[in-house]
Amino acid sequence: MSEEEHEPLGSSHPHALQATAAPAQNVRVELNAAGLTTTYSNFFRVTGTFEELVIDFGLHTGAILPGGPEPVKLSQRVILSFPTTKRLLAALQVAMARHEQVFGAVEADPQKRIKRSS
Numbered sequence: 729m730s731e732e733e734h735e736p737l738g739s740s741h742p743h744a745l746q747a748t749a750a751p752a753q754n755v756r757v758e759l760n761a762a763g764l765t766t767t768y769s770n771f772f773r774v775t776g777t778f779e780e781l782v783i784d785f786g787l788h789t790g791a792i793l794p795g796g797p798e799p800v801k802l803s804q805r806v807i808l809s810f811p812t813t814k815r816l817l818a819a820l821q822v823a824m825a826r827h828e829q830v831f832g833a834v835e836a837d838p839q840k841r842i843k844r845s846s
Contacts, residue, residue: 771800781813782806 769785776782786802808816828834835841 767803781808
């Protein structure tokens with residue numbers, strides 16, 4: 729996909745706040761995925777500061793080694809401003825709602841997903 733519609737992005741320009749009363753417009757943004765890498769993640773950790781949210785992604789194998797559980801291998805870190813985080817949260821909520829409409833509710837608790845034999 730080379731183009732996608734996005735809501736206007738925030739600006740750090742000092743006069744950007746003056747435009748907030750204007751209605752939102754869809755803006756076409758061209759995407760260049762030439763250097764894009766894909767990574768699978770089944771683990772995340774959220775931390776941050778008062779200005780930014782930090783999300784670390786990694787792989788949790790669940791393997792038990794002789795010395796104890798295998799450590800989670802962190803592979804990616806994404807740092808977001810809080811306005812971007814809020815837009816991401818809204819987009820993720822829409823994506824989850826669409827998925828659940830088609831495929832049914834997604835259970836986030838792994839213990840509730842385990843099918844136990846009677």
